[in-house]
Amino acid sequence: MFWLGIEQSENIKVLVVEDDDEVRTAMVDFLIKEGYEVYSAKNGIEGFRKVLEVEPDVVLIDYLMPGMDGISLCKAIKNNSETVDIGVILITGVDDLEIRINGLEAGADDFLSKPFLIPELKARIRSLSKIKKYRDFLKSYQETLESEVERKTSDLLKAHLELKKAYEEIKELSLEIIYRLAKAAEYKDEYTGFHIQRISAYCVKMAESLGLNKEQIDLLKYGSPLHDIGKLGIPEKILIKPGILDEFEREIIKKHTLIGFKILEGSKIKYLQVAEKIALFHHERWDGTGYPYGLRGKKIPLFARITAIADVFDALTTDRPYRRALSISQALEIIKHSSGTHFDPELVNIFFKIKDQIIEIRNFFKDEDPKSDRLFLKFFL
Amino acid sequence: MSKLRAIILAGGEGLRIGQYKPLVTFLGKPLIFWVYSTLRKLFPVVYLSFKTEVQKKSLEKLLKFYKVNSKSIEFIPDIRPELRGPISGILSAMHFFPSEDSLLVLAVDQPLIQTDLLLFLQEISFYYPKCILVCQKEEHIEPFPGIYPCSLKKYLEEFIKVSEKKSLYRMFQFFLQKKSLLFLKDWNKVDLNGKSFININTLEQLKELEKKCFGLE
Numbered sequence: 192m193f194w195l196g197i198e199q200s201e202n203i204k205v206l207v208v209e210d211d212d213e214v215r216t217a218m219v220d221f222l223i224k225e226g227y228e229v230y231s232a233k234n235g236i237e238g239f240r241k242v243l244e245v246e247p248d249v250v251l252i253d254y255l256m257p258g259m260d261g262i263s264l265c266k267a268i269k270n271n272s273e274t275v276d277i278g279v280i281l282i283t284g285v286d287d288l289e290i291r292i293n294g295l296e297a298g299a300d301d302f303l304s305k306p307f308l309i310p311e312l313k314a315r316i317r318s319l320s321k322i323k324k325y326r327d328f329l330k331s332y333q334e335t336l337e338s339e340v341e342r343k344t345s346d347l348l349k350a351h352l353e354l355k356k357a358y359e360e361i362k363e364l365s366l367e368i369i370y371r372l373a374k375a376a377e378y379k380d381e382y383t384g385f386h387i388q389r390i391s392a393y394c395v396k397m398a399e400s401l402g403l404n405k406e407q408i409d410l411l412k413y414g415s416p417l418h419d420i421g422k423l424g425i426p427e428k429i430l431i432k433p434g435i436l437d438e439f440e441r442e443i444i445k446k447h448t449l450i451g452f453k454i455l456e457g458s459k460i461k462y463l464q465v466a467e468k469i470a471l472f473h474h475e476r477w478d479g480t481g482y483p484y485g486l487r488g489k490k491i492p493l494f495a496r497i498t499a500i501a502d503v504f505d506a507l508t509t510d511r512p513y514r515r516a517l518s519i520s521q522a523l524e525i526i527k528h529s530s531g532t533h534f535d536p537e538l539v540n541i542f543f544k545i546k547d548q549i550i551e552i553r554n555f556f557k558d559e560d561p562k563s564d565r566l567f568l569k570f571f572l
Numbered sequence: 573m574s575k576l577r578a579i580i581l582a583g584g585e586g587l588r589i590g591q592y593k594p595l596v597t598f599l600g601k602p603l604i605f606w607v608y609s610t611l612r613k614l615f616p617v618v619y620l621s622f623k624t625e626v627q628k629k630s631l632e633k634l635l636k637f638y639k640v641n642s643k644s645i646e647f648i649p650d651i652r653p654e655l656r657g658p659i660s661g662i663l664s665a666m667h668f669f670p671s672e673d674s675l676l677v678l679a680v681d682q683p684l685i686q687t688d689l690l691l692f693l694q695e696i697s698f699y700y701p702k703c704i705l706v707c708q709k710e711e712h713i714e715p716f717p718g719i720y721p722c723s724l725k726k727y728l729e730e731f732i733k734v735s736e737k738k739s740l741y742r743m744f745q746f747f748l749q750k751k752s753l754l755f756l757k758d759w760n761k762v763d764l765n766g767k768s769f770i771n772i773n774t775l776e777q778l779k780e781l782e783k784k785c786f787g788l789e
């Protein structure tokens with residue numbers, strides 16, 4: 192169905208380039224009668240001008256012409272990207288093999304030797320014009336296709352950007368909720384200020400120094416602030432008791448690891464899956480004397496081992512009801528002393544390697560500074 | 573589960589002060605009373621280590637006089653009374669409790685001891701269940717109040733066996749070598765002027781301190 196149109200001769204433009212007036216007129220007359228749309232030129236130069244002007248489907252070129260000869264015109268047509276698809280029939284003398292070879296090199300599509308038979312001419316024109324129409328169609332089809340692809344791509348890009356924006360919004364929202372949730376737990380504790388913020392920042396620095404990838408670092412960054420979420424389930428009078436806890440009270444406090452696990456358990460959100468493990472294991476000790484399970488060494492998940500160091504360091508360098516914050520050097524000495532007993536020695540080494548950055552964080556998130564909260568959200572989100 | 577036990581060393585002879593030290597009056601009350609009442613703010617039971625039966629009897633008498641609840645006091649007899657100085661008191665207490673427990677050891681002659689310092693020591697002992705924790709003032713080591721884990725009993729016995737001098741200084745050197753000793757230099761974050769460490773060895777010192785305390789009032 193699609194190709195019916197191009198079989199019909201009235202849609203076909205033919206240009207005849209022939210210096211012999213008689214021959215030219217005869218050919219033009221004949222082709223008009225056959226239903227072609229016919230144009231003519233007396234020489235090569237005029238011929239090429241008409242080629243550009245009327246964009247014929249087929250050009251019949253006499254080989255022997257004064258001035259620009261047939262081969263030159265043929266070359267001119269075939270070397271131009273606008274006209275290269277036009278079918279060129281070169282009319283030569285009888286069996287002029289050398290000229291034919293030259294013609295082929297110049298890009299001629301077909302040859303006719305004078306004198307030629309009318310059916311022969313018709314057949315050549317038909318087949319060449321057909322090829323030209325196919326090419327035209329393909330060309331326009333490709334153009335349509337390209338613009339369609341372009342349109343679809345831009346639609347897709349737009350949709351992608353919108354989706355990305357929505358994703359960012361949701362991510363930001365859930366991260367902020369994580370942060371607020373962690374803060375909620377903190378309110379029950381004696382900690383004030385920016386404990387969880389510093390923990391998160393210390394953990395990130397350690398993870399970076401350990402060479403973890405961006406995704407892992409993010410998981411730790413957003414998972415670690417929830418380490419003490421289980422304190423929500425511990426009675427306040429025990430949590431903030433000023434004196435020394437008795438055995439029973441200490442057992443109750445230890446439950447914050449299991450309660451934290453229960454709160455976070457079974458989430459599909461990967462940050463919470465990490466937080467669940469940190470909450471459960473952040474009081475385990477390298478030598479197996481920690482709680483709740485007394486796990487030993489690398490059986491304790493890495494993120495919990497990292498958080499443990501950050502948690503203790505921050506506790507030591509933060510004011511308590513009965514003491515002011517210990518100096519960084521004292522806190523570091525305590526951490527170093529606990530290497531291999533309380534803490535993973537490898538991680539303690541890392542902690543010391545990035546000591547300066549840790550101190551920077553300590554000074555950045557000062558408990559007394561009301562700006563710290565906003566600063567942190569900026570870091571966190 | 574490990575416990576922190578509060579011990580007052582009350583087995584000294586009080587040679588320099590001329591009488592049994594716990595009974596020496598400071599600001600109207602016996603020295604031991606001050607340390608005991610500070611500890612009772614934090615611990616349900618306070619342990620008293622003594623060397624001789626005479627010491628124990630006088631302490632009991634004193635407690636009766638002050639109507640101290642007998643349930644809040646327990647006595648720890650000295651298992652090596654022939655050893656002079658506080659080491660035998662510490663060793664006896666280490667034997668008295670399960671090895672996972674830790675001792676918070678106080679001297680009887682530090683009446684101005686601060687509860688906050690004790691809380692600080694117990695906080696740090698939580699991180700080091702197997703380490704002696706004592707405060708360091710510049711170059712000076714303050715042996716009391718200090719944390720002494722019962723798990724170090726074997727080491728302490730070894731020290732007593734091998735060391736000619738059974739001084740605290742030598743003992744600390746020994747435990748340093750065993751990597752079982754940590755000096756806390758930041759005690760001033762808790763007890764700014766180090767009041768807790770002021771100890772009374774002579775009557776002159778006692779009078780001096782009394783004057784200073786009244787001056788404060």
Ligand SMILES: [Fe+2]
Binds near residue numbers: 419474
């Ligand atoms: Fe915790």
